[in-house]
Amino acid sequence: MSERKLREASIRAVDPVWSAIRDEAAAMAAAEPLVASLVHEVILHHDSLEAALSYRLAQKLGDTELPQMLLRELAEEAFAQDPEIGVAVRADIVAVRERDPACHRFIDPVLFFKGFQGLTAQRVAHSLWRADRRDLALFIQMRMSERFSTDIHPGARIGKGVMIDHAHAIVIGETAVVGDDVSMLHDVTLGGTGKADGDRHPKIGVGVLIGAGAKILGNITVGAHSRVAAGSVVLQDVPPCKTVAGVPARVVGDAGCAHPSHSMNHNLRD
Incomplete structure (x- = not known):
């Protein structure tokens, strides 16, 4: 078996949610060329769900006050320092897929659903809040309120497997x-x-x-x-x-x- 196939088999065994998202991204790119660049940029260019989500949040929340690259680095650092965030976001994706009749794929929350995106942003902000980087945490709260219409304080403690439907x-x-x-x-x-x-x-x-x-x-x-x-x-x-x-x-x-x-x-x- 080739090195690539071995790696893919390993991903499927240890991270079935990420594996499913990558499969769905490849199918999306093949079926709709106009979204191919999006799914390559957000999903297929990354080696982990954490990296993909860090990139997606930076896309959505970055601005001239705090550029995308810095936000991406902050999110990646939060995921790396607190592995429980990765556990929680996977449970959140499964929750949306199982409970929302409008969600037909695991990739949908990552790309399109502001409830999931806002909750993920809060999880990153909460990590910053606990690390006493509270100005950055409040900045993320401000931006997710503006972008996702979800105003969740970074001090709030949110469990895993949570679904916020519509989220407005x-x-x-x-x-x-x-x-x-x-x-x-x-x-x-x-x-x-x-x-x-x-x-x-x-x-x-x-x-x-x-x-x-x-x-x-x-x-x-x-x-x-x-x-x-x-x-x-x-x-x-x-x-x-x-x-x-x-x-x-x-x-x-x-x-x-x-x-x-x-x-x-x-x-x-x-």
Whole structure:
């Protein structure tokens, strides 16, 4: 077997998500010549998902104040220093592919979906925030808010396997915590209730589903595997495995299934 084929087999064995993305990129380039240069530039010219994402984020967020090359280096450094970012973004890609009926390929979030791109940018900014490079982290927050309409503070802690669908007008505050396997739609706010400092933002449990337009405010907890109905305003703790709805939100029933963030079922009648 040639050296190239051995390398490809190794990639498939250790990194199936990246392998699938490369296969899809090659198919895209063959099927649509007008996007061939894009997929070569963003995907096929790189040896890892981390390198490809660093390049894509730099394309999207770079400007005259912080050029693309510097942003790319910052992102690559963050991925290298914190391997958990790479684990999280792979889980995020799989989550989007499995939960979003508009996503038909693993490559789609990387190239086209601002929810995934904004979340990945926040993961890089969070690494800078923890390294006390906070001005750079805030710059990335500003740019991802401008470019992706996702205003996620770099101090927020976001788990892996998270899907932000559509992603328009997402706001997540500095002390918010989002657990693994959470799904949320557009126009969601995880905010505070005033101008007090300190721990002031929501804590979202594992596997929670948050509907479009929901506002969850204050240092409260949304229990694991619960649902927050679209348009709800949540001001108090939510028990695990329940559905809340209304303004202000109240418990209206059970969550409807064991994994609401995977089922994406927003129908309260169920």
